[in-house]
Amino acid sequence: MDQTLPRAADAADDMADGALLVAYANGDTDAGRTMVRLLSPMLFGYATRVLGDRAEAEDVVQETMLKLWKIAPDWRQGEAKVSTWAYRVMANLCTDRLRQRRGGQVNIDDVAEPPADLASAVEVMTEAARSDALNAALQTLPDRQRQAVVLRHLEGATNPEIARIMDIGVEAVESLTARGKRALKAALAGHKEELGYSDDG
Amino acid sequence: MMDDPREDAALEALFQAERTRAPEISPEFMARLEAEAVAAIPKPAPQIRSAPRRTSWLAGIFTASGLSGAALAGIWIGFAMPESFDTLTLTADNSVSLTAFLPGADMGSLFDE
Numbered sequence: 501m502d503q504t505l506p507r508a509a510d511a512a513d514d515m516a517d518g519a520l521l522v523a524y525a526n527g528d529t530d531a532g533r534t535m536v537r538l539l540s541p542m543l544f545g546y547a548t549r550v551l552g553d554r555a556e557a558e559d560v561v562q563e564t565m566l567k568l569w570k571i572a573p574d575w576r577q578g579e580a581k582v583s584t585w586a587y588r589v590m591a592n593l594c595t596d597r598l599r600q601r602r603g604g605q606v607n608i609d610d611v612a613e614p615p616a617d618l619a620s621a622v623e624v625m626t627e628a629a630r631s632d633a634l635n636a637a638l639q640t641l642p643d644r645q646r647q648a649v650v651l652r653h654l655e656g657a658t659n660p661e662i663a664r665i666m667d668i669g670v671e672a673v674e675s676l677t678a679r680g681k682r683a684l685k686a687a688l689a690g691h692k693e694e695l696g697y698s699d700d701g
Numbered sequence: 702m703m704d705d706p707r708e709d710a711a712l713e714a715l716f717q718a719e720r721t722r723a724p725e726i727s728p729e730f731m732a733r734l735e736a737e738a739v740a741a742i743p744k745p746a747p748q749i750r751s752a753p754r755r756t757s758w759l760a761g762i763f764t765a766s767g768l769s770g771a772a773l774a775g776i777w778i779g780f781a782m783p784e785s786f787d788t789l790t791l792t793a794d795n796s797v798s799l800t801a802f803l804p805g806a807d808m809g810s811l812f813d814e
Contacts, residue, residue: 525743532738540734541726548724558730565734569741631722634715653716654723685708688715 518577525572532569539583540565542655543590549650550594552639560593580664587657587665591647598643637687645680652677 523531547557
């Protein structure tokens with residue numbers, strides 16, 4: 501299914517292929533503020549879902565935006581979308597963070613496991629609980645699968661965009677998202693009724 | 702496992718609901734990012750003003766040197782070799798009579814034609 505990709509696509513259009521960034525590089529402070537308002541919510545949503553931690557997400561968003569300001573004077577309009585570039589930087593920073601966790605500072609088992617028991621997360625049939633359950637299940641996925649699934653199904657990126665962001669082929673993206681979805685369904689399998697889909701539905 | 706279309710649809714419904722619940726960025730963090738954007742704005746390229754100044758300064762030196770040299774040469778010629786020059790004389794009919802500046806040079810022939 502090829503869904504509409506509202507958030508990333510709209511922002512990319514609004515940015516007019518880097519025109520704002522060029523304006524910023526020429527001293528337009530309003531262009532800089534506009535870019536922050538366009539890009540940072542998307543980047544923050546992605547980072548929060550991938551890292552599962554708001555404070556860490558803020559760090560990587562901040563770092564990504566600083567890198568963007570740094571390259572602004574050298575930006576060549578029309579060669580790439582600013583949003584794709586930013587997502588790519590962000591994806592690399594998230595990958596670095598996840599690797600650091602595996603490097604012994606944080607036990608990977610602690611990271612990979614859902615922060616709360618999935619059953620308890622979906623006991624209350626509210627939207628918030630469903631969201632918690634989905635995000636908990638997302639945290640059980642391998643890093644690359646989680647990044648691809650978040651980009652494809654939550655951030656609304658197309659497969660070619662994800663391929664550019666993750667620096668892999670489109671087929672690899674399809675494979676990652678397919679395996680990620682299967683793993684998500686497996687993680688949520690025991691909670692069909694709580695999540696609103698049962699065998700008789 | 703699950704290639705059940707109903708499960709696919711249910712997962713898609715979860716995704717769809719989650720897309721409307723994007724993690725909210727705090728106003729404080731947003732303000733910090735905007736402030737950093739303004740602080741990091743590229744400085745305009747410095748205007749090159751020193752080079753023209755240096756050029757005019759050098760031109761002034763050359764001009765002064767030239768004028769001084771010419772003045773000194775005039776003084777030297779005037780005092781050291783006064784006999785080499787004849788003078789301009791004003792005649793009674795208010796015409797200017799130009800005589801040879803340098804002895805031996807046939808300056809008058811220049812005006813004969």
